[in-house]
Amino acid sequence: MSYSHTVNAQRYTFTDLRDLMACATPLRSGDQLAGVSAKSDAERIAAQMALADIPLRVFLNEAVVPYETDAVTRLIIDTHDASAFSSVSYLTVGDFRNWLLSDAASTEALTALAPGLTPEMVAAVSKICRLQDLILIARKCRVVTRFRSTIGLPGRLSTRLQPNHPTDNLSGIAASLLDGLMHGSGDAVIGINPATDNVPQAMRLLRMLDGVIEHYGIPTQSCVLTHVTNTLQAIERGAPVDLVFQSVGGTEGTNLSFGVDLAVLQEAREAALSLKRGAVFSDGARGDHVMYFETGQGSALSARANGGCDQQTIEARAYGVARHFKPLLVNTVVGFIGPEYLFSGKQIIRAGLEDHFCGKLLGLPMGCDICYTNHAEADGDDMDALMMMLGVAGCNFIMGMPGSDDIMLNYQSTSFHDALVLREVLGLRAAPEFDAWLQTTGIFEAGEGSRLSGAVPDVFALVLGRLEAP
Known part of the structure; x- marks a missing residue:
């Protein structure tokens, strides 16, 4: 017609x-x-x-x-x-x-x-x-999800602590991890993009993250952002998997280019649920949101699978895929693919707000990697503007990394300090369980605010040395 x-x-x-x-x-x-x-x-x-x-x-x-x-x-x-x-x-x-x-x-x-x-x-x-x-x-849209922390409540802003390292060096990861925790980051997930993407490496990183979370009693969840089939193999080998990660797209062809289909996503969700690693909350329910999806405008065209559609419509269709699997987190990595798809800061800002809007209307727990590549016509001022607007719009979570610079993926995102600014300006707090932990450990001052205490808690003494062990 x-x-x-x-x-x-x-x-x-x-x-x-x-x-x-x-x-x-x-x-x-x-x-x-x-x-x-x-x-x-x-x-x-x-x-x-x-x-x-x-x-x-x-x-x-x-x-x-x-x-x-x-x-x-x-x-x-x-x-x-x-x-x-x-x-x-x-x-x-x-x-x-x-x-x-x-x-x-x-x-x-x-x-x-x-x-x-x-x-x-x-x-x-x-x-x-x-x-x-x-x-x-x-x-006006509120989407609340739970695993070990409760994400998306009114008055809350969560963060993904992203301690990537170009060689997956445990000391380097530990340094970024400690830095993030000391700035109140990590209540959405502690998630690592592995530099070497295979099953043994994924298991090594999963065990390291699980050891940190268990040792310090951190009410959060971990994720190694490896391919879903690697995660399935890791589960079969007894790895401590909290969340299953996968990039998804808005057409069958795009997902096939990622090496996935709907059946394998369902298999992975069932496998993760079978581990029953989510917390049991006060209402007696176990945290059962076990999937973490990432998307981005332009991925379908990159795969030559856009079917003649515009990239934003296909991006919204990716949220239709994500919604079916009841995820804990959905993250639009808005400026990551590059200026071929979003040329300027203006285009990135519009796309980030569109993605968040569409995901929230569909009932998804939307976060945004507020980011750009160094060859785009964008800069930190553009990202500050988008970050503030997404904060006002009720974004569930943003990224947190040292100095806003991912030294493994080579792009610019948001820093631990950026999240502190957004929480301070808009009167937001971390997820309630994580916020209580921050105050108990002394990272945050006790009370209603989200202010850093300025002291290094005793629980983190010699933490780098402890994490050095394989």
């Missing part, structure tokens, strides 16, 4: 919903590279106006990636909750935006609605939102 709209006496026609969605997307270099973006600002405005008039139910009948040939489309359609959708089924995309901005769209209403929304619906409405709309609406 074609769509059209007239702007300044010129009629613009879009061949199908996929074409309309792509042309309605705010300008970004990845869509230009793919040849799917609007050819002019006028055409983009016409597409956005045409998109605003489309009923939401159209997205259930016209797939941007064919149902017959794509497992992700089948997952999205086959698991759609028609009952949850009924409350907004009569709205157009434009009407849906207006409703989301209204007081009727409360936290409770948005939580109930989430299973009834498809990724394409939320991608569509994001394309006609201003930045302040993306912030206001996302802020």
